[in-house]
Amino acid sequence: MRDSRALQAYGLLSPSMFWLGMFFLGPLCIVFVYSFCLKGLYGGVDWREIGPDGTVSYLFTLENYARAFDSLYLKIVLRSFRIAASTTLMCLVLGFPIAYYIATRAQKMKGILLMLVIIPFWTNFLIRTYAWITILRSEGLINNMLRGMGFLGPTDSLPLLYNDFAVHLGMFYGYLPYMILPLYSSIEKMDFRLLEAASDLGANQVQAFLRVTLPLTMPGIVAGSILVFVPALGDFITPGLLGGAKSMMIGNLVEDQFLTSRDWPFGSALSFILMAVVLASLMFYLRVSGTDASRAQK
Amino acid sequence: MSDVPLSIELRRVCKRFADSYAVENLDLQIRKGEFFSFLGPSGCGKTTTLRMIGGFEQPSSGQILLDGRPIEGTPAYQRNVNTVFQSYALFPHMSIFNNVAFGMKMKGVASSEIRERAMHALETVKLKGFETRMPGELSGGQRQRVALARAIVNRPSVLLLDEPLGALDLKLRRAMQIELKELQHRLGITFVFVTHDQEEALTISDRIAVMSQGRIEQIGSPEEIYEAPRSRFVADFIGTTNFLQGAVVGSSATRLEVQTEWGAVLKVAPHPDLKPGVQVTVSVRPEKITLVPTAPGPGENGMEGTLHEVIYLGTATHYIVQLPQGPRITVFAQNGVAPQTAPGSRGTVYVAFQPEHCRALER
Numbered sequence: 001m002r003d004s005r006a007l008q009a010y011g012l013l014s015p016s017m018f019w020l021g022m023f024f025l026g027p028l029c030i031v032f033v034y035s036f037c038l039k040g041l042y043g044g045v046d047w048r049e050i051g052p053d054g055t056v057s058y059l060f061t062l063e064n065y066a067r068a069f070d071s072l073y074l075k076i077v078l079r080s081f082r083i084a085a086s087t088t089l090m091c092l093v094l095g096f097p098i099a100y101y102i103a104t105r106a107q108k109m110k111g112i113l114l115m116l117v118i119i120p121f122w123t124n125f126l127i128r129t130y131a132w133i134t135i136l137r138s139e140g141l142i143n144n145m146l147r148g149m150g151f152l153g154p155t156d157s158l159p160l161l162y163n164d165f166a167v168h169l170g171m172f173y174g175y176l177p178y179m180i181l182p183l184y185s186s187i188e189k190m191d192f193r194l195l196e197a198a199s200d201l202g203a204n205q206v207q208a209f210l211r212v213t214l215p216l217t218m219p220g221i222v223a224g225s226i227l228v229f230v231p232a233l234g235d236f237i238t239p240g241l242l243g244g245a246k247s248m249m250i251g252n253l254v255e256d257q258f259l260t261s262r263d264w265p266f267g268s269a270l271s272f273i274l275m276a277v278v279l280a281s282l283m284f285y286l287r288v289s290g291t292d293a294s295r296a297q298k
Numbered sequence: 299m300s301d302v303p304l305s306i307e308l309r310r311v312c313k314r315f316a317d318s319y320a321v322e323n324l325d326l327q328i329r330k331g332e333f334f335s336f337l338g339p340s341g342c343g344k345t346t347t348l349r350m351i352g353g354f355e356q357p358s359s360g361q362i363l364l365d366g367r368p369i370e371g372t373p374a375y376q377r378n379v380n381t382v383f384q385s386y387a388l389f390p391h392m393s394i395f396n397n398v399a400f401g402m403k404m405k406g407v408a409s410s411e412i413r414e415r416a417m418h419a420l421e422t423v424k425l426k427g428f429e430t431r432m433p434g435e436l437s438g439g440q441r442q443r444v445a446l447a448r449a450i451v452n453r454p455s456v457l458l459l460d461e462p463l464g465a466l467d468l469k470l471r472r473a474m475q476i477e478l479k480e481l482q483h484r485l486g487i488t489f490v491f492v493t494h495d496q497e498e499a500l501t502i503s504d505r506i507a508v509m510s511q512g513r514i515e516q517i518g519s520p521e522e523i524y525e526a527p528r529s530r531f532v533a534d535f536i537g538t539t540n541f542l543q544g545a546v547v548g549s550s551a552t553r554l555e556v557q558t559e560w561g562a563v564l565k566v567a568p569h570p571d572l573k574p575g576v577q578v579t580v581s582v583r584p585e586k587i588t589l590v591p592t593a594p595g596p597g598e599n600g601m602e603g604t605l606h607e608v609i610y611l612g613t614a615t616h617y618i619v620q621l622p623q624g625p626r627i628t629v630f631a632q633n634g635v636a637p638q639t640a641p642g643s644r645g646t647v648y649v650a651f652q653p654e655h656c657r658a659l660e661r
Contacts, residue, residue: 196354197387199374201401201452211400215391 032193035268036060042263064269073253073270080249081277083164083239084232087171091179091228092221094172099183099220104192114184117177125174129241132170136160136242162244170238179224186220187213222289229285230278250274304366305330305488306351311360313346313512318553320346324360326612328456328490333482335491335513338501338509339535344492345460348511352381352458353489365455375404380449381458384465386441388433393443394420400573401452419451420444422481424498439470450481454486463498475502500524503648508532524583530659533581540587540627542580546572546658554658556580564599571660578658583628587657589617595649601649603627619649 037045038059048078066071102113120128135141138157146152160166190213198208214221236251243249250270255266306328313321321343322373328334338345350362355375361368371378388397398416407415417617420426423443432439442462449457459478463471479502483487491497499506500520508515508531509521516528527533531543542564548555554566556578566580594600606626607618617629627649 113578134442191387191390193383193385193387194389195382196374197389198400199354199379200352200379200381200383202375202404203400204373206377207404267625 002007006049014056031268031271033267035064035272036062037265038063039263042265045264065273067155067266068269068273074254076248077250077273077277080233080251080274083167083171083247084229084235085124087168087175088179088225088229089230090168090172091176092183092225095176095179095183095224096221099180100187102180102238103184103187103190110188111198113182117180119171120177121256126237128240129170129238132166133161133243136166136169160245161242164243164247166242167247168250170242171232171235173294174238175228178227180230182223183217183220186217186223187283190216218289222286225285227283229281233278233281234274250277301332301385302329304328305332305364306348307362307363307366308489309363310362311347311350311357311362311599313343313350313355314358319512320342321350321357323637324456324514326507326514328488330488331486333355333479333489333502335492335493335499335503335506336509337493337496337506337535339494340517341511342509343512344494344509345446348381348458348460348490348492352379352454353377358364367499371610378455379458380452380454380456382442382462384461384537386433386445386462387425388441388444388448390433392433393429394425394431394436397433398448398451400448405452411422415451416447419447422450438465439474442466442474446481450485450487452485456490459489459491461492461494463493467504471498472501478502500536508535510535527581527645527657527659530579530581530661533657533659537583538628539581539583540625540628541624542582543661544578544580546574546576546578549574549576553653556656556658558624560621562601562624564656565597566656566658567654569658572658577661579661581657581659582627582651584616584628585632587627587629587649588651589619589629589631590648593648596651599628599653599656603649605645605647 009282033047034045037047038061040046048056050056068077095209102110102117105113135138137143138159138161140160142160143152143157146158147154149154152158190200194212194216195208197204198212203211233249234251234254237253239247239249240252240255243252250273254267254270254274257263257270261267302328304606306326308324310319311324311326312319319446324343324347329632330354336347338344346355351364353369353372362370364377364379369618389400392400395416398419399412402415417426417429420429423446425440425443425447428436428440428444436444442465445462450474454609462478463474466474475498478491480490491499500523500599503520505515505517505519506523510531516523516532518526523532524536527536527539533539542556542558542617543554544555544564545556547563549572550568554568554572556564556566558564558580563579570592572578589605590600593602601621601624603619603621605617607616609616609618613633615629615631615633619627619629621627629649
């Protein structure tokens with residue numbers, strides 16, 4: 001009985017396990033191996049050398065990883081971390097009131113508002129990011145409007161595009177729904193009578209928020225932050241389109257190695273460093289917020 | 299009575315929701331140290347009244363005084379009032395200790411004092427040793443006690459209890475009723491209790507306000523409410539009663555005479571406001587009626603009928619008697635040591651009851 005159940009479970013899981021193994025784990029292993037190889041002359045990788053006498057020697061190097069810690073690249077890694085972290089914080093601070101507002105509406109209104117949050121997904125991310133260019137550029141919507149209203153001279157324009165500001169804005173816009181949805185679901189689950197109880201026991205609104213709302217919605221805060229931080233850290237579309245030369249992020253760097261510089265091994269090493277950064281940040285984050293979140297779920 | 303200081307006073311308090319009145323022109327005085335209950339069916343405005351005292355709702359008009367001071371503008375967190383919520387509303391992410399300590403922490407009580415008072419409160423509700431547990435690990439009755447400890451530990455001037463026993467099973471509820479009453483005696487705090495359970499209200503209250511449709515029908519001690527209901531609603535809502543329809547035919551200082559719809563004349567307790575000609579409902583409690591084989595004397599009310607149903611309940615027997623042209627009368631007889639005088643079989647009987655047990659209520 002138990003065996004047949006286990007068998008059934010494996011049967012149901014095997015397609016997805018096959019899929020993940022074949023198209024996720026497999027490629028990951030390849031990238032991992034590449035990261036220790038040398039760059040091929042025309043792209044690709046060299047992993048062995050055939051000497052003039054026909055002897056084969058295998059190449060293995062840590063050079064790619066060492067290179068990543070060059071201050072030039074380290075700066076890009078740190079900047080990526082900074083931009084992803086501040087985007088996450090921005091999404092959290094501005095997303096929380098929105099999620100709270102939606103969660104406290106009547107049932108019918110909730111559906112409509114959630115729909116509005118999801119609507120941007122109907123359009124491709126790339127196209128939505130391009131749309132920001134037409135809004136922000138010097139001949140764009142905002143600058144034209146400001147010139148039209150006389151706030152700017154006819155040849156002046158605000159530097160809204162191709163800088164960190166534009167990257168932040170684009171990311172905030174793109175990832176906000178990923179923050180709002182998990183926040184909404186944990187706020188919606190909260191028993192609002194607990195806030196009355198807190199108030200009854202002498203807590204003002206700030207105290208009630210910090211001691212009741214915040215810990216009880218921690219699962220949503222954690223989930224939303226991860227959903228924003230992880231893709232933001234590896235994002236290359238937003239900084240590529242909206243960022244300037246100085247807003248390059250690790251995602252762009254990886255992209256460059258594969259598409260422009262033809263340095264697959266270095267790109268692979270950077271990818272693994274990115275993964276390590278993500279993993280380390282997540283573990284740190286879960287440790288800091290984890291105790292509260294797991295308790296609140298009881 | 300008037301020299302006892304007031305704990306809570308409501309002056310012409312109204313609460314409107316959208317276009318309907320939840321509470322209408324409530325005038326009420328609750329004395330210090332009193333166990334006061336609001337009793338009524340759901341939607342009668344009792345919980346709204348409690349929530350206005352607690353500060354969770356603002357009255358649309360009127361005045362609420364706590365210890366002699368108006369408190370309408372004071373937010374809930376600044377009122378010296380604590381609530382035991384119907385749902386308990388324990389903080390699920392905090393230990394029992396932290397739940398109980400919450401109020402004191404908010405008021406900035408020193409941590410050594412917090413510890414001492416919290417432990418004492420937990421001891422009071424017999425939950426010593428539960429400090430480190432989480433609310434999710436406790437039974438309903440235990441959570442109820444935590445909610446109680448969390449409220450009384452703040453030494454409020456008034457403790458509000460919103461159907462706190464509603465979620466408990468009958469046996470536990472009875473035990474908690476007695477405990478609550480004892481606790482109130484020990485603490486000397488004013489308890490304001492909301493319930494829809496008339497038996498519960500009678501058991502634990504010093505005074506009861508019976509509410510219906512946003513208005514107070516009657517305020518009085520459990521005895522007054524039960525024995526001398528002032529309206530048909532109160533007589534009907536509290537306990538079981540027999541209603542006999544009729545009209546006043548005679549009125550004196552000691553007696554009221556009511557002619558029933560089927561022609562019998564009842565002698566009823568006097569009522570100064572009821573003049574001959576007024577349509578009334580006479581209420582007689584079933585346990586005040588006896589079944590006798592022959593017509594009772596002239597000082598008593600007696601009506602002939604046929605025994606319709608006998609329901610044996612162990613400690614008591616209920617009889618249902620059909621009056622020839624009138625309604626059915628319910629009679630409760632306690633099964634005591636003395637043998638039952640009433641007939642066990644169906645047949646002609648007389649129902650007999652004293653005039654002072656008959657209440658004439660305006661229709």
